[in-house]
Amino acid sequence: MPRKKINITEKIETLSILDAKGVVDKKLEPSMSDQLLLDLYRAMVLGRRFDERLLALQRQGRIGTFPPIAGQEASQMGAVAALREDDWMVPAFRETAAEVWRGRSLESVILGNNGCAEAATIDPPGTTMPVSVPVGSQMLHAVGIGWAARYRKEDKVAMTFFGDGATSEGDFHEAMNFAAVFQAPVIFLCQNNHWAISIPRSKQTRSRTIAQKAVAYGMPGIQVDGNDILAVYSAATEAVERARAGRGPTLVECVTYRMQVHTTADDPRRYRSDEELEGWKAKDPIQRFETYLQRKKLLTKKKIAGIEEAVLAQIQAAVDNAEDLMKTMGDPLDMFDHAYAEMPASLAAQREELAAELAAAGKEGADG
Amino acid sequence: MAKMTMAQALNLALQQELAQDDRVVLLGEDVGVDGGVFRVTDGLIDRFGEERVVDTPLAESGIAGMSIGMAVYGLRPVCEMQFSGFSYQAFHQIENHAARLRWRSQGRLSVPMVLRAPYGGGVRALEHHSESREAYYAHTPGLKMVIPSGPRNARALLVSAIRDPDPVIFFEAKAIYRAYREDVPEEEETLPIGQSRKIREGQDLTMVTYGAMVRPTLAAAEELSRKDGIEADVIDLLTVAPLDDSLFTASARQTGRVMVVHEAPRSFGPGAEIMARLVEKSFYYLEVPIARVTGYDVVTPLFSREQHYIPHADRVREAARQMLGEG
Numbered sequence: 001m002p003r004k005k006i007n008i009t010e011k012i013e014t015l016s017i018l019d020a021k022g023v024v025d026k027k028l029e030p031s032m033s034d035q036l037l038l039d040l041y042r043a044m045v046l047g048r049r050f051d052e053r054l055l056a057l058q059r060q061g062r063i064g065t066f067p068p069i070a071g072q073e074a075s076q077m078g079a080v081a082a083l084r085e086d087d088w089m090v091p092a093f094r095e096t097a098a099e100v101w102r103g104r105s106l107e108s109v110i111l112g113n114n115g116c117a118e119a120a121t122i123d124p125p126g127t128t129m130p131v132s133v134p135v136g137s138q139m140l141h142a143v144g145i146g147w148a149a150r151y152r153k154e155d156k157v158a159m160t161f162f163g164d165g166a167t168s169e170g171d172f173h174e175a176m177n178f179a180a181v182f183q184a185p186v187i188f189l190c191q192n193n194h195w196a197i198s199i200p201r202s203k204q205t206r207s208r209t210i211a212q213k214a215v216a217y218g219m220p221g222i223q224v225d226g227n228d229i230l231a232v233y234s235a236a237t238e239a240v241e242r243a244r245a246g247r248g249p250t251l252v253e254c255v256t257y258r259m260q261v262h263t264t265a266d267d268p269r270r271y272r273s274d275e276e277l278e279g280w281k282a283k284d285p286i287q288r289f290e291t292y293l294q295r296k297k298l299l300t301k302k303k304i305a306g307i308e309e310a311v312l313a314q315i316q317a318a319v320d321n322a323e324d325l326m327k328t329m330g331d332p333l334d335m336f337d338h339a340y341a342e343m344p345a346s347l348a349a350q351r352e353e354l355a356a357e358l359a360a361a362g363k364e365g366a367d368g
Numbered sequence: 369m370a371k372m373t374m375a376q377a378l379n380l381a382l383q384q385e386l387a388q389d390d391r392v393v394l395l396g397e398d399v400g401v402d403g404g405v406f407r408v409t410d411g412l413i414d415r416f417g418e419e420r421v422v423d424t425p426l427a428e429s430g431i432a433g434m435s436i437g438m439a440v441y442g443l444r445p446v447c448e449m450q451f452s453g454f455s456y457q458a459f460h461q462i463e464n465h466a467a468r469l470r471w472r473s474q475g476r477l478s479v480p481m482v483l484r485a486p487y488g489g490g491v492r493a494l495e496h497h498s499e500s501r502e503a504y505y506a507h508t509p510g511l512k513m514v515i516p517s518g519p520r521n522a523r524a525l526l527v528s529a530i531r532d533p534d535p536v537i538f539f540e541a542k543a544i545y546r547a548y549r550e551d552v553p554e555e556e557e558t559l560p561i562g563q564s565r566k567i568r569e570g571q572d573l574t575m576v577t578y579g580a581m582v583r584p585t586l587a588a589a590e591e592l593s594r595k596d597g598i599e600a601d602v603i604d605l606l607t608v609a610p611l612d613d614s615l616f617t618a619s620a621r622q623t624g625r626v627m628v629v630h631e632a633p634r635s636f637g638p639g640a641e642i643m644a645r646l647v648e649k650s651f652y653y654l655e656v657p658i659a660r661v662t663g664y665d666v667v668t669p670l671f672s673r674e675q676h677y678i679p680h681a682d683r684v685r686e687a688a689r690q691m692l693g694e695g
Contacts, residue, residue: 090437120474129440130472134464140430141465144437144445151393151419151443158437171461174430181425338471339510341478341533344562344610 010215015235016225020283022291030234034298040081040229041293044073044286046311047097050106051260053315054113058264062323066113067094071227071259074285075191076161077101078232079252082240083159086127088149090142090160093131094191094258098161102128106318107325114322118329127156135196136162136169139188143175146184146243157185157243159236165196167213168204176251180217185243187236188214188251191226193258198271214251226254227285230292256285332358369551374544377519377552378408378484381526382446384556386416389444392530395422396431396448396484405450406486406545432458432483436465439481444530452485452539453496459504466535467510482529482536487515488580488631489678490543492671498542499668500579500631503638505537506609512536512561513609517582519550521606524559532561541580564612566619570599573625573688576616576642578605581629581679588684596685598692608638613645620646624655625691629679634662661687 017028051070057063076098103125112119132138142160149156179186194201214221224231239250257280293299336351385392400423403410413421424431435445449455466479489498506513516522529536577585582604592598601619620626628639639660661679669677
């Protein structure tokens with residue numbers, strides 16, 4: 001056999017529709033209702049302002065560590081907007097705005113970031129998985145969910161989120177491979193925000209794009225400007241339609257930027273420059289979308305101010321509500337709940353042990 | 369009643385659960401066309417098709433992680449790790465997610481999956497094919513760790529595991545897959561998970577064991593009776609976690625002498641927990657120190673040495689004789 005070139009024909013596209021200045025490519029502009037556009041704009045503003053408020057709460061010691069989403073609003077909102085309510089979202093941990101879009105309450109986010117397991121009980125979202133902290137491990141769950149939907153002859157799809165760092169994990173490979181082999185209805189949504197804490201994208205992989213990794217698995221991959229919500233929405237919609245039609249998974253790489261800290265325990269000045277951050281500020285996803293909507297006459301300065309005001313009021317109400325809720329929560333004994341469907345005897349005995357300790361401490365407190 | 373090996377009895381359990389519940393799906397490496405390397409899933413793909421009996425790519429984390437998603441969606445996946453020695457590559461899925469999703473979602477989601485894996489030595493296999501590391505799973509809150517000891521209880525426990533609302537790690541002793549046959553009823557039979565069983569009555573000492581070690585322990589008990597006039601009470605745990613301490617506690621309080629037998633390495637093994645429970649609850653009933661007859665704290669040796677690693681009847685008997693001052 002001679003040594004010949006294997007003709008791999010797949011090409012990877014990169015898609016941008018709305019540029020950093022808010023100028024739209026008319027030929028590529030997706031068909032979206034005015035209402036959807038405005039809802040998405042509001043959700044992005046809510047995501048940003050909520051982020052800022054959470055940051056302030058954290059700095060005041062009123063909540064614990066949390067991962068901000070600033071800069072990634074278009075990537076996540078454009079993606080989940082392509083889903084039906086009964087589709088599944090399988091998040092990592094930096095998709096707060098998208099989770100809220102899917103029905104998670106702000107109160108739940110605040111509680112979750114303040115160490116309260118009860119967060120999961122406030123307006124629990126139907127087909128959205130809880131956040132998953134171990135990087136990359138959640139992608140396989142989306143494959144199982146997608147596989148099960150198809151097994152049940154239901155046309156639901158599963159969209160899973162992860163970052164550029166997660167593409168180095170073994171589970172990324174296993175999930176991509178399983179999804180392709182089983183042609184599971186899964187959308188792999190990579191928010192390539194350029195930084196995995198201090199490790200830049202260039203040190204995660206030598207691949208020119210993350211999207212091209214799809215080729216090796218035999219699935220379509222596309223790179224989009226992740227700060228361009230129209231591009232993300234278009235690519236995600238295409239991927240969702242493909243999955244729903246039984247034509248298997250897609251990898252969508254959203255090129256975006258983490259404009260904030262990794263978590264509030266992180267100090268990015270140790271590893272990245274102010275210039276880089278400034279450069280990305282000029283590509284802000286909300287700013288360009290706002291310009292676009294103004295040009296479409298969907299937004300005016302007055303309307304924007306109204307949305308800002310309403311969003312801040314919504315956040316304030318949620319903070320107040322969450323802080324009230326927390327006063328009624330925090331029974332330490334609830335750590336024993338939901339370990340199993342039925343509590344084993346040995347666990348019940350340990351629960352009694354803590355109950356006795358609490359009762360004694362309470363008595364001491366009362367006596368003292 | 370048909371005489372069945374444990375492999376056949378497990379196959380019967382899978383077959384009947386597949387037939388009566390369309391939520392049940394099998395998946396793993398070589399479980400379909402090949403019927404599993406130990407033939408536990410033999411013939412199931414022919415009867416139920418590749419929709420229900422799924423040959424997966426070779427990736428343990430993938431198998432476990434995908435099973436978690438299937439279970440969250442409402443299916444009852446039964447996944448197979450070809451050998452428990454390879455399950456560590458899926459451990460993070462089991463520890464981080466299968467064991468925790470019920471808690472993390474505060475009861476909204478659950479992971480009713482079974483992870484089956486052959487464990488233990490005695491079949492002259494390669495490295496990584498003879499481990500007994502149930503303690504890893506038993507130590508993980510949110511999991512159940514079940515280890516049957518023979519054809520009939522294996523079948524009944526597997527049915528219960530599949531129907532259990534929580535993730536169950538189900539270890540099958542390779543050494544007894546085909547070692548002997550036992551009557552297994554065709555009609556449905558289940559056994560409660562989390563309950564131990566007394567399998568021999570005696571008043572002189574208590575032996576606590578499970579899985580592949582039940583046979584050598586019973587053999588030792590018979591020898592002790594015949595040759596030494598010592599009668600052992602023998603408890604088969606069947607479930608390692610959550611640990612049922614009721615029977616061995618009662619027995620220890622009668623006999624005052626307890627021995628734990630397991631194949632797993634000694635330190636921090638299941639025996640350590642059993643001893644701890646006895647010391648906590650029955651210290652004043654104990655007449656002599658508790659003995660452990662276990663694997664050693666070494667890498668499971670290759671098969672030319674494994675007969676000196678795996679506890680055998682003579683070792684159990686000798687330890688019992690010493691305990692009764694006859695050694």
